[in-house]
Amino acid sequence: xxxxxxxxxxxxxxxxxxxxxxxxxxxxxxxxxxxxxxxxxxxxxxxxxxxxxxxxxxxxxxxxxxxxxxxxxxxxxxxxxxxxxxxxxxxxxxxxxxxxxxxxxxxxxxxxxxxxxxxxxxxxxxxxxxxxxxxxxxxxxxxxxxxxxxxxxxxxxxxxxxxxxxxxxxxxxxxxxxxxxxxxxxxxxxxxxxxxxxxxxxxxxxxxxxxxxxxxxxxxxxxxxxxxxxxxxxxxxxxxxxxxxxxxxxxxxxxxxxxxxxxxxxxxxxxxxxxxxxxxxxxxxxxxxxxxxxxxxxxxxxxxxxxxxxxxxxxxxxxxxxxxxxxxxxxxxxxxxxxxxxxxxxxxxxxxxxxxxxxxxxxxxxxxxxxxxxxxxxxxxxxxxxxxxxxxxxxxxxxxxxxxxxxxxxxxxxxxxxxxxxxxxxxxxxxxxxxxxxxxxxxxxxxxxxxxxxxxxxxxxxxxxxxxxxxxxxxxxxxxxxxxxxx
Numbered sequence: 001x002x003x004x005x006x007x008x009x010x011x012x013x014x015x016x017x018x019x020x021x022x023x024x025x026x027x028x029x030x031x032x033x034x035x036x037x038x039x040x041x042x043x044x045x046x047x048x049x050x051x052x053x054x055x056x057x058x059x060x061x062x063x064x065x066x067x068x069x070x071x072x073x074x075x076x077x078x079x080x081x082x083x084x085x086x087x088x089x090x091x092x093x094x095x096x097x098x099x100x101x102x103x104x105x106x107x108x109x110x111x112x113x114x115x116x117x118x119x120x121x122x123x124x125x126x127x128x129x130x131x132x133x134x135x136x137x138x139x140x141x142x143x144x145x146x147x148x149x150x151x152x153x154x155x156x157x158x159x160x161x162x163x164x165x166x167x168x169x170x171x172x173x174x175x176x177x178x179x180x181x182x183x184x185x186x187x188x189x190x191x192x193x194x195x196x197x198x199x200x201x202x203x204x205x206x207x208x209x210x211x212x213x214x215x216x217x218x219x220x221x222x223x224x225x226x227x228x229x230x231x232x233x234x235x236x237x238x239x240x241x242x243x244x245x246x247x248x249x250x251x252x253x254x255x256x257x258x259x260x261x262x263x264x265x266x267x268x269x270x271x272x273x274x275x276x277x278x279x280x281x282x283x284x285x286x287x288x289x290x291x292x293x294x295x296x297x298x299x300x301x302x303x304x305x306x307x308x309x310x311x312x313x314x315x316x317x318x319x320x321x322x323x324x325x326x327x328x329x330x331x332x333x334x335x336x337x338x339x340x341x342x343x344x345x346x347x348x349x350x351x352x353x354x355x356x357x358x359x360x361x362x363x364x365x366x367x368x369x370x371x372x373x374x375x376x377x378x379x380x381x382x383x384x385x386x387x388x389x390x391x392x393x394x395x396x397x398x399x400x401x402x403x404x405x406x407x408x409x410x411x412x413x414x415x416x417x418x419x420x421x422x423x424x425x426x427x428x429x430x431x432x433x434x435x436x437x438x439x440x441x442x443x444x445x446x447x448x449x450x451x452x453x454x455x456x457x458x459x460x461x462x463x464x465x466x467x468x469x470x471x472x473x474x475x476x477x478x479x480x481x482x483x484x485x486x487x
Contacts, residue, residue: 009066012057014380015423017190024053024186027070030145031077032181033134037127038081040115042179048084049181052077053189058430059369061376070145114175117168121160128156129164133176211347215270216483222263223469223485227457229256234457238467244458246472250451261450264471265343267481268447272439279432280313281306282413286425289413293319293382296404302378304428308410316405317431319378331448339447352440367437374430377423384420385411444481445473460484 003011003022011019031052035045056076063072118126131142132153139150139157146153161169227235234247249257282289282304292303300320306313340349382390389411413424446453452474460466465486472480 004067005069006066009060009063009069013060013376015377015426017193020057020193021186021190023056023069024189027073027145028053028181028185029135030070030131030137030141031073033131033137034074034077034127034145035081036134037130038078040119042111046181046185048077048081050185050189050192051084052080054192055080055369057193058373061372062369071147074145074147110171110175111179113168114172117164118172121163125156125160125163128153129160129172130176132157133172212270212273215266215273219263219266219270219483220485220487222259222266223483224487226256226259226263227467227469227485229259230457234455238457238459240461241458241468242461244456246454246456246470249453249455252455257451260455260471261342262345263469264446264450264453265345265348267469267471267483268444269345269348270483271481275435275439280304280315280428282428283432286428287414289424289428290410291381291413291424292405292408292410294404294408296401300379300382301401301405302382303405303408303410304431305410308412310406315431317375317378319375319382331443335448336443339443339450342447342450367434367440367442370430370437371434374427374434377427377430381416381420381423381427386417389415444471445475445478446471446480449474 003019005023005026008019008023008026012023028049031049032045035048035052036042039045039048052073056073059076063069118130121129127146128142131137131145137145139153142153143150164172229235230247231252233245238244249260252260288306290305290308292305294301294303298321299318302317302319304315304317340352343349413421416424454472454474456470456472458468458470460468466484467486468482468484470480470482472478
């Protein structure tokens, strides 16, 4: 007897690609059939099916009951379809470009007849017929995927056949057989997962580094121009950090506000691109990574660093007892569009769009999914450490979080068993990917609510030659960015 969905999901959560490949094989045609039902196009259905499986893998830790994988997967397919449709609706193409982009290969005559015939059926009947003929699925299998009784599937199929002539039914079978998924579909999906997990950097636009190199200078120059025009008491002479006053942007002259907006856009663009082009050292060389675990304030943490001590490059993340997405809910697409229009920087808009196209579906939802998946993997690593390493890791407890973090003992990934090394390797790539996607999708409050944002110029305490700027959202707890602007 083969493995159950529950068993395959649990093994896939542990990073077993073969187990996930078995799930792909089990549901590939079911997902493809649902994709065709939603799109009425075989090519679009293939793309939708692959994207849906990639998202399913990345979101496996969000499935509360592994035994209900089928219904959960069905909802992911529907969500991916809606996301793709919204993306097409907001994408505009010039008429001459659209003409050039037309694919000369149209659907065959049989496909046109099948599409029109299926289009005349009621939606439940059309879906049942599609799933039945896409791969000869039984009433019970279709019912499990759709969440209905086998008897209901049987009734829907009977009604669908009553509305279609025998020759049309034969055309449906022929059309679905001719457009069957290729045998390599499983390997294509697994390869797409691999690219998302460990090859994210290879998918980034190759000129991002060049773009990033010029952004700091442009941002500093823009802020210096703003500072030269700032009214008292917000401009020169500057006060030390902690004493410098913050100006409300709405109170500034209109012409100066527009200069502030451009400088703020350049700053955010620089910080966002830096996240993608300057990954942590262990992304470039995994063997440089040291990990540790610690507990504080009722939560458990994992620590990534490129040195065994408490200095260097460090990322500390919550891994329990509950998982969660630290990025929060991304802003509405229309709010992001308004912020981008306000920046009035075509290159900026193009860059955001290019980064969004790197991943299937909505970047915001995937960013959270990657982070949650990473949390689950690091919890597994902590639980499966060999006794000696587990004892060292358990020393990381303290009254406060800083005390707990510094009390922990770092462990080199080179000392981990092979299976745990693989889990950690995947986890750090997922962590980096989640940061990139969050940077793309989560616009700073000072861009979304620009007129209500706040601005501060000052000098770093103890160093009167180092000037800085802080741009912050309207609320005290809003995210803010700071950068040095001295030449």
